[in-house]
Amino acid sequence: MTDISVYRRSGDLSGRCLCGSVTIEISGSHVAAVGACHCAMCRRWSGMVMSDFDAAPEAVTVTGKVSRYASSNFAERAFCPTCGSHLWFRDTRDDEPYEFMPGIFAGADDFPLISEIYIDRAPGYARLAGDHPKKTRAEYEARSLFVEGDDP
Template sequence: MQNATRISGRCLCGEVTITIDGKHDAQPGVCHCRMCQRWSGGVFLAFTAAADAVSVTGPVKRFQSTPFAERAFCGTCGSHLWMRNTGDPAEDYDLMPGLFDAAHDWPLRSEIYTDKAMTSVRLKGDHARKTAAEYEASHPHTD
């Protein structure tokens, strides 16, 4: 569900603001891989936005979590902001929907690594699902 509506969000302390003024997917996806579990505490939930539509202000810290991707967080309160492939500056952002009030009613698009999901985080609903093997077969950069 592509959307071009302008939306803004912020971290917990309010020092980082993110504005999307352009193309974004108003349906988040979930990842249950072990790296995402460690980073999020259970499940990584994100929606995509075009790089040229995203503007960010505030004390952002970045962590190069793999040779090809970074994870960003607020340098003051630690709120998770995004995960993003770093090979190309035009790569989309995978943004945390909880930062944006507008995301409250968005439906879930998909789940990956479903066979790795923690027992306490089993999601119901009619959305696309892929196991680790299914996802990695179409994404050879993953281990």
């Protein structure tokens, strides 16, 4: 995939859910670029294609009530319990980065798309254009942790 170090930034970003009851402040290391996933679980959760960017845990401050769903034995998906806005996906083993939904951060509007996985699972209405690295389900699962039986 892409060398994300060229997109690593240290600075401030502010985000919020649709109703404003959850706010997220990033003050520090984050990746100013977006990755996209078309796996069945991400499509089911997002309604289309899930996209996210990484932020270091020590840079993140979350204010407000957040609901978390253990979507696998190694990850959680978080959302606002009031309005349902999706906030993040996070590997819960060790001190992994947050993978934030870029749409909740106005400052992420200009982040480029730098990777796409499960491209062979992308529905016709969610094909993404651009010259960025892409991996099929088999290519991604050969080198990365995944959920068994993630079929539509």
